[in-house]
Structure formats: C-alpha cells, structure tokens
Amino acid sequence: xxxxxxxxxxxxxxxxxxxxxxxLCAIGLDTLRFDYYGAGDSGGETVDAQLDxxxxxxxxxxxxxxxxxxxxxxxxxxxxxxxxxxxxxxxQLSIKADNIILWDPILCGSDYVDSLLDRQNRHDEKSxxxxxSGSSAVAxxxxxxxxxxxxxxxxxxxxxxxxxxxxxxxxxxxxxFTDGPHRDCEIGSLSKDSSEVATLKAPSPWxxxxxxxxxxxxxxxxxxxxxxx
Amino acid sequence: MTVKFVERVAQFGPEKGVIGxxxxxxxTTSDEKLGVVxxxxxxxxxxxxxxxxxxMSRKLARAGRTVLRFDFSGLxxxxxxxxxxxxxxxxxxxxxxxxxxxxxxxxxxxxxxxxLCSGADHAILYGFxxxxxxxxxxxxxxxxxxxxxxxxxxxxRLRDVxxxxxFRLHRSKLLRRLLEHLSQALHKEGGPGHxxxxxxxxxxxxxxxxxxxxxxxxxxxxxxxxxxHAPRQTYREQFTSAFSRVSFEASLHLEFFKDTDHTFSxxxxxxxxxxxxxxxxxxxxxxxxxxxxxxxxxxxxxxxx
Numbered sequence: 001x002x003x004x005x006x007x008x009x010x011x012x013x014x015x016x017x018x019x020x021x022x023x024l025c026a027i028g029l030d031t032l033r034f035d036y037y038g039a040g041d042s043g044g045e046t047v048d049a050q051l052d053x054x055x056x057x058x059x060x061x062x063x064x065x066x067x068x069x070x071x072x073x074x075x076x077x078x079x080x081x082x083x084x085x086x087x088x089x090x091x092q093l094s095i096k097a098d099n100i101i102l103w104d105p106i107l108c109g110s111d112y113v114d115s116l117l118d119r120q121n122r123h124d125e126k127s128x129x130x131x132x133s134g135s136s137a138v139a140x141x142x143x144x145x146x147x148x149x150x151x152x153x154x155x156x157x158x159x160x161x162x163x164x165x166x167x168x169x170x171x172x173x174x175x176x177f178t179d180g181p182h183r184d185c186e187i188g189s190l191s192k193d194s195s196e197v198a199t200l201k202a203p204s205p206w207x208x209x210x211x212x213x214x215x216x217x218x219x220x221x222x223x224x225x226x227x228x229x
Numbered sequence: 230m231t232v233k234f235v236e237r238v239a240q241f242g243p244e245k246g247v248i249g250x251x252x253x254x255x256x257t258t259s260d261e262k263l264g265v266v267x268x269x270x271x272x273x274x275x276x277x278x279x280x281x282x283x284x285m286s287r288k289l290a291r292a293g294r295t296v297l298r299f300d301f302s303g304l305x306x307x308x309x310x311x312x313x314x315x316x317x318x319x320x321x322x323x324x325x326x327x328x329x330x331x332x333x334x335x336x337x338x339x340x341x342x343x344x345l346c347s348g349a350d351h352a353i354l355y356g357f358x359x360x361x362x363x364x365x366x367x368x369x370x371x372x373x374x375x376x377x378x379x380x381x382x383x384x385x386r387l388r389d390v391x392x393x394x395x396f397r398l399h400r401s402k403l404l405r406r407l408l409e410h411l412s413q414a415l416h417k418e419g420g421p422g423h424x425x426x427x428x429x430x431x432x433x434x435x436x437x438x439x440x441x442x443x444x445x446x447x448x449x450x451x452x453x454x455x456x457x458h459a460p461r462q463t464y465r466e467q468f469t470s471a472f473s474r475v476s477f478e479a480s481l482h483l484e485f486f487k488d489t490d491h492t493f494s495x496x497x498x499x500x501x502x503x504x505x506x507x508x509x510x511x512x513x514x515x516x517x518x519x520x521x522x523x524x525x526x527x528x529x530x531x532x533x534x
Contacts, residue, residue: 011273011276015272015305040276045284146278
C-alpha cells in the first residue's frame with residue numbers, strides 16, 4: 001500500500017507514486033494507492049482534514065487492500081508526510097504491516113511547517129509588485145502551502161517528532177533518504193538488526209517541477225523493489 | 230440554487246485508458262444539457278494546483294452542472310497514448326473522447342471547456358472544431374507581449390530597488406526577461422509553460438484560432454492574472470491589444486485578476502475564480518452556429534506540445 005504526501009508534494013509526486021505502483025504490479029504485487037480525506041480526489045475539504053483522521057484513513061485503506069487482495073502479507077510504503085503518518089501509527093494499524101518503507105519521512109514537524117511558511121512568504125514577496133499596489137500577502141494564518149487548513153492540522157504537523165522514542169516501529173523497516181543531508185537522528189525504536197537506512201542519490205519527486213527535472217526516482221523505486229523481493 | 234452532488238470515476242478513450250472524475254447533481258433536476266470539461270495544466274494531474282479543479286468542479290456541480298475533469302493520456306492516472314501521433318494531436322483526441330463520453334452517458338450536448346495555461350492553449354486549439362463546444366474559459370492563455378506590456382514591465386522593474394541591486398550584481402531579472410522576450414521575438418517561440426510553437430508566426434496562428442472560434446459563435450471568458458514577479462500580462466486590455474485583428478465583439482468577457490498569481494495560490498483568488506466561472510456559465514446565452522469554418526488540424530498542425 002502506498003501512502004502519499006499532501007499539498008504540493010502530493011501533486012508533484014503523483015507521477016512517481018504511480019510509476020512505483022506500476023513497477024510493484026509488474027512483479028506481481030497487488031497495490032493500492034489512495035487519497036486522504038480532504039485531499040486529491042477524495043471527499044471533504046482540506047480545511048476539515050486532521051492528521052488523526054489521515055492515520056485512520058491508512059488503517060481503512062489497509063483493511064480494504066487486505067479484503068480486495070486476500071494476500072497474507074502486507075507492505076506499506078509512505079512518502080514524506082505519508083511516511084511519517086505510517087511510522088507514527090505503525091503499532092495501531094488495523095492490519096499488521098510485515099514491511100514498512102519510509103521514503104524521506106518528515107522527521108521534525110516544526111521545521112517542516114517553517115519551510116512551508118518560509119516558502120509561502122518568499123512566494124508572496126516575489127509575487128508582489130511594490131509599484132502596483134503595495135499589497136501584502138493574502139495568506140491568512142490558516143493558509144499553508146496554498147491550502148486552507150485548520151489550526152489543529154497545523155498543530156498536528158508542528159508536533160511531529162519522528163525521533164521520539166515514543167514512535168514504535170515494527171522490526172522490518174527500510175528508510176530511504178534522498179533529499180540531501182538530513183537531521184542526524186534515529187527514527188523512534190528502529191531495530192538495527194532487521195532494518196536498514198539507505199541514502200540514495202536520486203531525484204526528489206515531491207519538489208516543484210522547476211526544481212527537479214531529473215525525471216523519475218528510478219534508484220529509489222529499484223531499491224524498494226529489491227527490499228520487497 | 231444548491232443541489233446535492235455525487236462524484237464518480239469516468240473511463241473512456243481507447244481501451245478506456247483515459248481516467249477522470251465526473252461531478253454531477255445527485256438527481257437530474259432539469260433538462261439542462263450544458264456540461265463543463267476541465268483540462269490539465271501542464272503535467273499536474275486532474276486535481277490541479279492547490280486542488281483548484283476539485284473545488285471548482287464541486288461548486289459547479291452544486292449549481293447543477295455536470296463537470297468532468299480528466300487526465301490527458303500519459304498524465305495522472307491515464308494510460309500513455311499508444312499511437313504514434315504527436316502529443317498535441319493525442320490530447321485533442323482525448324478532449325473529443327471526453328465530450329463523446331459526456332454525450333453518450335449523460336446526454337450532454339453543449340460543453341464549456343476550462344483550461345489554465347497549457348490547458349487554455351488546448352482549449353482554444355480545439356474549441357472551434359467541435360460543434361458541441363459552446364464556450365471556453367481560458368485562464369492565462371498565451372498572450373503575446375505588446376508595446377505597453379514592455380513599457381509597464383520596464384517601468385515596474387525600474388521602480389523596484391531590488392532589481393537595481395540585482396542589475397548591479399549582473400543578476401537582473403529585468404534584463405533576463407527582456408532578453409527572453411527578444412529571443413522569443415527573434416526565434417518565434419511560445420511562452421514558458423505554454424505549448425511550444427514550432428514555426429511561422431505565433432500571433433498570426435492564434436489570431437486565426439480566435440477568429441474562427443468567435444465566428445462560429447463560441448463564447449469566451451478570458452481571465453488573465455497579473456501578480457507575478459515576471460508577469461505575462463501587465464494590464465487588462467493586453468489580450469485584446471495582442472489580438473487586435475480579431476473581432477471579438479460580444480463573444481468575449483475579459484477579466485484581469487491584477488493581484489492573483491498564475492496558479493491561484495491563495496484561497497481567496499480561487500473562490501473568486503470559481504464564482505466568476507459559475508456566474509458566467511449561468512448567465513451567458515450560448516448559441517453556437519452549427520456552421521464549421523475550419524478544420525482543427527489546420528491550426529493544430531502548427532503546434533507541438
């Protein structure tokens with residue numbers, strides 16, 4: 001099962017997530033990808049979305065995949081926020097995941113929110129034309145990454161700390177980092193015996209297209225397939 | 230009027246490989262046969278930037294419209310196009326397949342196409358050739374620069390202290406932008422983000438498309454945005470000035486969102502856009518002539534995607 005990121009990252013990475021699902025299907029794995037409530041094609045508005053709800057969506061999707069495929073073993077791949085949500089809820093999932101793959105998880109929520117706000121401010125600054133109107137940024141407090149979100153959603157993002165010992169992970173986890181240097185920390189209770197952390201030189205498909213023109217992250221997809229085989 | 234709506238998956242085209250989502254009233258309340266089809270922007274899938282097409286289609290569906298947003302072959306969830314035809318030709322065929330699907334499954338006989346940037350380019354290149362198209366909503370279509378555009382742009386940049394600092398540091402965006410326009414003028418290329426023009430005269434080609442579109446009675450809602458560090462449009466009338474040879478007359482409703490950026494990244498601007506499109510669809514008298522003036526391929530052949 002594939003768990004995407006959200007907002008711009010979700011849109012930007014849609015092609016790569018689809019490519020991954022096709023590669024997984026090609027080696028005989030039934031694959032489900034879905035949109036969280038209030039995201040993508042799913043029902044609801046973004047402002048009504050909550051991270052608790054999205055963690056529950058992952059459980060619902062897992063049950064659906066199990067029912068539809070009838071497979072005895074399930075692997076879950078999460079990208080960015082999707083990876084973080086999977087890691088946070090690994091012990092509470094409706095179906096036990098035999099394999100978890102975390103693709104560039106968001107480790108520190110406050111840093112992540114800051115980066116979104118910083119980007120928003122830079123965009124507003126770049127877009128505004130002082131000679132035209134002197135207009136200030138349109139974004140209100142509840143607008144994040146161009147989407148209207150609730151304050152509790154922002155609080156939920158800000159409180160992410162994947163390095164906390166409270167994050168309990170199953171025994172077999174592959175963590176992939178591609179996005180340059182990352183904060184040096186161990187994710188939760190990651191078992192060093194049967195888990196692996198890989199740093200790959202590969203494109204980051206969730207970045208804006210202007211920033212990533214390297215094509216599909218083939219190295220990451222190959223690594224995921226190798227791990228699952 | 231606010232009605233309950235439902236959303237369903239739509240599959241059509243060759244081997245049903247083209248995927249979309251149709252939003253429509255839960256119950257058919259009238260014999261309304263006007264549908265709306267929303268086209269991709271660049272390579273972003275049918276959800277659109279900031280989920281803009283999801284909210285737009287839901288609002289239109291609440292107002293009683295049937296709205297289809299779909300992915301061109303090879304984009305989003307749609308299968309790659311299998312033919313050896315050029316990409317633009319394949320995309321135009323997908324639009325035709327989408328309208329066929331609406332007609333066959335929903336009895337829709339009149340359609341408004343909505344497109345932003347490259348989506349608008351596709352819409353203007355397709356609209357005149359299909360008698361079922363009665364209206365086009367063109368958001369930031371390709372608008373050639375005019376003399377006033379250059380003056381406006383130059384004037385703004387000269388008043389921007391930061392651009393002077395950059396100029397001194399040889400990083401001037403002004404200089405780059407002017408050189409870019411000069412290069413385009415010399416090499417007859419299209420604008421960034423739009424379809425790429427491959428020959429002859431871009432302005433003349435688009436003029437021909439707009440001319441035949443208005444002659445067959447297709448109504449146009451053209452929305453241009455002006456809030457960008459390097460805007461493509463600097464004033465409301467740039468569109469009509471750039472295509473001054475076209476007799477738009479009553480066919481054209483032109484709006485300029487001066488403080489809005491190209492992807493409508495603020496919620497407020499998207500709400501304003503949605504309301505404008507809903508109101509225009511509601512109040513416009515669509516009366517396309519069945520008379521065909523030109524073949525799609527005459528104009529489409531001049532472009533590549």
